[in-house]
Amino acid sequence: MTSKEVITAMKARTLRRHFRESFKSLGRNGWMTFASASAVTVTLILVGVFFVIMMNLNKVATTIEEDVEIRVHIDVAANEQDQQVLRQKIEGIPEVKTVEYSTKEKELDNLIDSLGEEGEAFKLFEQDNPLNDVFIVKTKNPTDTMTAAKQIEKMEYTSKVKYGQGQVEKLFNFINASRNVGLVLIVGLLFTAMFLISNTIKITIMSRRREIEIMRLVGATNAFIRWPFFLEGLWLGLLGSIIPIGLVATAYYYAYDYLAPKLEGHFIRLLEFNPFVYQVSGLLILMGALIGVWGSLMSVRKFLKV
Amino acid sequence: MIEMKDVYKRYPNGVTAASGIDVHIKQGEFVYVVGPSGAGKSTFIKMMYREEKPSSGTITIDGVNLATLRSTKVPLLRRKIGVVFQDFKLLPTLTVYENVAFALEVIEEQPKTIKKQVMETLELVNLKHKARMLPTELSGGEQQRVSIARSIVNAPKVVIADEPTGNLDPDTSWEIMNIFEEINTRGTTVVMATHNKEIVNTIKNRVIAIEGGRIVRDEQRGDYGYES
Numbered sequence: 001m002t003s004k005e006v007i008t009a010m011k012a013r014t015l016r017r018h019f020r021e022s023f024k025s026l027g028r029n030g031w032m033t034f035a036s037a038s039a040v041t042v043t044l045i046l047v048g049v050f051f052v053i054m055m056n057l058n059k060v061a062t063t064i065e066e067d068v069e070i071r072v073h074i075d076v077a078a079n080e081q082d083q084q085v086l087r088q089k090i091e092g093i094p095e096v097k098t099v100e101y102s103t104k105e106k107e108l109d110n111l112i113d114s115l116g117e118e119g120e121a122f123k124l125f126e127q128d129n130p131l132n133d134v135f136i137v138k139t140k141n142p143t144d145t146m147t148a149a150k151q152i153e154k155m156e157y158t159s160k161v162k163y164g165q166g167q168v169e170k171l172f173n174f175i176n177a178s179r180n181v182g183l184v185l186i187v188g189l190l191f192t193a194m195f196l197i198s199n200t201i202k203i204t205i206m207s208r209r210r211e212i213e214i215m216r217l218v219g220a221t222n223a224f225i226r227w228p229f230f231l232e233g234l235w236l237g238l239l240g241s242i243i244p245i246g247l248v249a250t251a252y253y254y255a256y257d258y259l260a261p262k263l264e265g266h267f268i269r270l271l272e273f274n275p276f277v278y279q280v281s282g283l284l285i286l287m288g289a290l291i292g293v294w295g296s297l298m299s300v301r302k303f304l305k306v
Numbered sequence: 307m308i309e310m311k312d313v314y315k316r317y318p319n320g321v322t323a324a325s326g327i328d329v330h331i332k333q334g335e336f337v338y339v340v341g342p343s344g345a346g347k348s349t350f351i352k353m354m355y356r357e358e359k360p361s362s363g364t365i366t367i368d369g370v371n372l373a374t375l376r377s378t379k380v381p382l383l384r385r386k387i388g389v390v391f392q393d394f395k396l397l398p399t400l401t402v403y404e405n406v407a408f409a410l411e412v413i414e415e416q417p418k419t420i421k422k423q424v425m426e427t428l429e430l431v432n433l434k435h436k437a438r439m440l441p442t443e444l445s446g447g448e449q450q451r452v453s454i455a456r457s458i459v460n461a462p463k464v465v466i467a468d469e470p471t472g473n474l475d476p477d478t479s480w481e482i483m484n485i486f487e488e489i490n491t492r493g494t495t496v497v498m499a500t501h502n503k504e505i506v507n508t509i510k511n512r513v514i515a516i517e518g519g520r521i522v523r524d525e526q527r528g529d530y531g532y533e534s
Contacts, residue, residue, distance in 0.1 A: 219384035
């Protein structure tokens with residue numbers, strides 16, 4: 001064996017030793033292992049559910065945002081030439097991307113269609129249509145909707161300018177508010193889980209005091225002494241992430257199955273099971289691992305003075 | 307081998323356990339450290355394996371200055387020093403063999419080397435036949451022999467012992483002393499803090515007496531010098 005091979009062989013042996021020691025500790029700590037893994041479980045279930053809802057709401061919001069359009073109701077007094085002038089003026093606004101013309105007959109058809117059976121009643125209006133002809137204006141950037149709308153409002157022959165800005169803002173406000181509430185809740189739970197893990201690691205450190213003392217005495221490196229504790233924390237975090245992943249994946253599978261057909265035809269879509277659930281699972285595993293390692297780091301730094 | 311120059315140690319609670327210690331211990335020497343309780347023997351010993359850092363002055367062991375040694379380098383220093391205690395500090399769940407092998411496993415020695423060195427060392431302390439027993443199945447003297455085996459299995463240049471016979475009856479203490487003498491004849495430096503007057507006066511070696519944190523006496527082939 002060359003010296004390099006010797007080093008690699010030693011590393012593998014050492015790693016096996018650390019794994020063995022960390023697993024032994026999990027078993028020895030029994031209920032503490034269970035309690036801290038459960039704390040991680042509860043935390044991650046909440047993180048998972050919260051994340052799934054947030055991501056879907058976000059998707060809905062962006063879809064709506066992209067769909068924001070300005071509906072310019074044209075004054076009935078405007079003749080065809082006035083309408084042409086108005087159209088050119090609107091197209092002259094730098095933020096405007098497209099201008100589409102929709103006659104009042106088409107508008108009524110759309111209205112009747114969107115209301116389904118109840119819309120039949122509106123068919124009476126076909127004789128004497130109370131609606132206006134409409135320009136449907138889209139801006140290059142959804143955030144410019146309001147500035148463009150304000151300019152159009154001042155133009156001649158516009159009776160009403162409508163844009164969905166208010167609704168989008170409300171939705172975004174709702175998402176932001178619930179995101180903040182959720183974040184506070186999750187951060188609180190994260191700390192609880194971390195505290196429990198660090199407590200478990202503390203117990204391990206205490207129960208291995210003599211062993212650690214001797215290791216230091218005979219010249220084991222700090223890294224060598226610390227590794228098993230990091231691994232134990234890592235296992236606790238990973239153990240805690242199993243149930244949340246299973247639960248979130250199953251729940252999303254059924255929720256998607258149930259909701260997707262109902263939303264068909266609407267412009268709202270849920271995120272596809274694949275790859276979304278895999279991304280969520282990855283996130284949960286990563287968070288579990290981080291909570292575990294961080295928790296053990298807190299204890300190791302505090303109680304393992306080397 | 308071991309050199310202390312103008313070493314002071316003050317603890318945060320105001321106690322001064324070493325004030326102006328100057329000493330030189332050569333490779334291969336056998337040194338007793340004597341003195342009343344609370345005189346600073348333990349601090350003197352602990353500073354040698356850097357369990358305690360001096361407040362000022364320099365301590366050099368095998369060319370390494372312990373006062374400025376970075377804490378990440380301490381493990382490497384400890385591999386050159388074997389330490390033996392009054393209370394053995396064995397791991398109760400491990401067998402005799404495993405207790406000794408532990409010292410080599412945690413510094414990532416190769417399995418082949420571990421087996422060879424552990425068996426040789428157990429032979430030296432005459433415990434090869436009890437290799438598979440647990441510490442609780444052994445007498446106090448035997449346990450101390452395991453602990454000595456653990457401290458020398460890595461062939462250190464220095465063995466530091468803090469009252470190694472403190473918990474043992476006279477007969478057993480002599481047994482232990484024989485082992486330390488054997489280790490010393492093989493060229494290892496031995497520094498031993500002790501209260502055992504009979505041993506110090508019978509097996510003549512250099513005696514360093516410490517009182518109030520100072521060396522008050524340093525004699526080659528000295529006496530214990532206190533009423534015990």
